Amino acid sequence: MRKLINYTYLLFLLSIIVGCKDELIVPTGGGSPTIEVVSKPTAAFFADSISYHVKVADQGVNLSTLKVELLYSEDVVASQIIRTKEYGDYQGKLFAPFLKNVPNGTATLRFTLQNIELTKTEVLVDLPLSRPDFPFLNLIVEGKTYKMLRKGPNQYEVSDNFSTKISGYIEAPAFGANGNVVQFGWDGDGISEGLTAQIPFSNIIEGVYPISFNTLTYLGSPFISYKLNGEDMNLIADDVYSIDVELDKDQELTFEGLVGLDSWWIDSDYIRKDGDKLFFNAAKGKYRITSDLKKKYFIVGAMNGSNLASLNADGTGAIWIIGEGIGKPNVTSNEVGWNTDKALCLAPIGGKKYQVTVVAGTTIKANSINFKFFHQKGWGGEFGGNAISTTSDIIFVGNGTNGRDSGNLGILTGKQLEAGATYTFVVDLSAGNDKGVLTVTKQ
Structure with missing residues (x-):
């Protein structure tokens, strides 16, 4: 009962306050704006500048704005707003956009005049449009x-x-x-x-x-069409084509349009050659395969949906390399360095294991490396020295005091990789993302 009395009292006070105001200003909707279209084209071409001339007025109420719009079907493709402080003549131009697959037809010029009391008047005018027949x-x-x-x-x-x-x-x-x-x-x-x-x-x-x-x-x-297994690859840069595709391990890869593949460098972690045929070599999943026609090699990255994959909390996903002393197809000409755009994706091989294969003196420096493993293609999550270990007799993991920053890989003092030899680096996360184990094997 007390709440009801309080609410009643408040309403009483409010009625007194409102009653004491001299006037309450609200839009009244007064006036009657008028538009006279003095001139406009009887027809026009796409890409024309369309001139118009109108005369506007009202019944003693000040005008506010004139909006002029060009519509293709029901879509507004060009518009212009003019302040109409005075009654009288106004002129302007609208550009008729030149658009793909729009046939000849009738467009609409829509004139909307509004006064200061928000009363509007609208006039619609048909405008036949046709595509220019350029010589x-x-x-x-x-x-x-x-x-x-x-x-x-x-x-x-x-x-x-x-x-x-x-x-x-x-x-x-x-x-x-x-x-x-x-x-x-x-x-x-x-x-x-x-x-x-x-x-x-x-x-x-x-x-x-x-x-x-x-x-x-x-x-x-003409455009040379490049395809993988019958699907078009998309141009993403000069001489660089890419495709996102679901692949099974050991699935045959058929490239169309790419000539001289025998001379291309093939990343064996992802692609296996068998005679004149190519087969996918990593675990089943979705991948982005990029063909670099200048460097003549394929760049492959694991994907999650429409994005390049990152490492998941359960150890699935992807691991990336960023740093010095490694690069494909050649470390001398294409070192990754600390450029995240060049990060290398280790090949998922199943069982929460990830692999990168390198050749000393070609894709990895034989006597000096300083790279580390990251959770994504870029800065963010990374494997510090407390998240990955190795028992390798040639590669060590930095701890910040042993010559490498935490998690960065180095070559042990007095050791070096054998020039021309192939080494496989495998990161095993089966025990957890903070208990990674790096195995380095000379093939």
């Missing part, structure tokens, strides 16, 4: 321009004496009285408008061959 396109390669001639609707082509790889971007000239230049470049996965990033055209042989592009579908050619 030509320009392929721009290192400052040199090749004219791509029209071969059919939206289809353009140029033939010349090109090398096997040629990178450039494509530029369409301004079309019509209100047109704008449109550029097409590489977005990492394909060709897109509004970019000048180099498109990596490629052909099996050099010489005279055509380069083509379609301004509707954005399909271009």
Whole structure:
């Protein structure tokens, strides 16, 4: 009963306070904004600057803003907001975006006028839009321009004496009285408008061959297709292609488009050669396989979902190497060092064991190493000297006072790896992540 009395008293006080106010200011929704479209194009092209002229007014209520929008179907693709402090004439321009796979059709110009009391008026105007029929396109390669001639609707082509790889971007000239230049470049996965990033055209042989592009579908050619077991590898950098794939141990690997694989360096921890065939050599799982066409080798990393794997609390996942004295395919030309982007992923071999195989003088320095094992490809969790041990007679684990930082590996004083010999480093986490055991075996 007491709570009810208190609430009643509070409501009484509130009514007195409200009653004493001279006025309560709220939007009244007054006025009646009007829009007169004085001029706009009767039709336009994609990539045009669309001019408009409107006259706005109200019934004595101050105006606030005029919003002008361009819609393709129901999607707003361009917009502009103008402050309308005064009644009268306002003009502006909207850019009609040039987009992939958008056919000729009717767009909508939407004018929305609002006054200071939040009352709005909306006017919709149809605007037929069509794709420009460019007479030509320009392929721009290192400052040199090749004219791509029209071969059919939206289809353009140029033939010349090109090398096997040629990178450039494509530029369409301004079309019509209100047109704008449109550029097409590489977005990492394909060709897109509004970019000048180099498109990596490629052909099996050099010489005279055509380069083509379609301004509707954005399909271009030629591109050499690289595949693993029938699935496309994606271009991630110049001459570097990658694919994420589920693999079983001993599964055959069939690469398409990669020529001269006999001369490639093959990481035996992940890939096993048997005659002219290649087989996957690590434990079953998902992996990212990257083909480096310049260095002619494969980089392999374990994955968890769509990300490179890290070490899990139960000892599964992945272990990575960061540090000095190791590098694939050659430590001299591609040492990992303390660059986390170059971290090496040990191959999971089952039973919470991880392996890296090296050749002294080639992929590992014979007389000096200073690297350590990490939980991820980057800084964070790592194996300190209290989390990993070894009984090796040639490799030791640093403790911070024995010549190496805690967890860093070194070569014992007076010892060195035998030049040309192959060594296998295996990290066993079956006893726990803080009880890792490193075994080093000379093959």
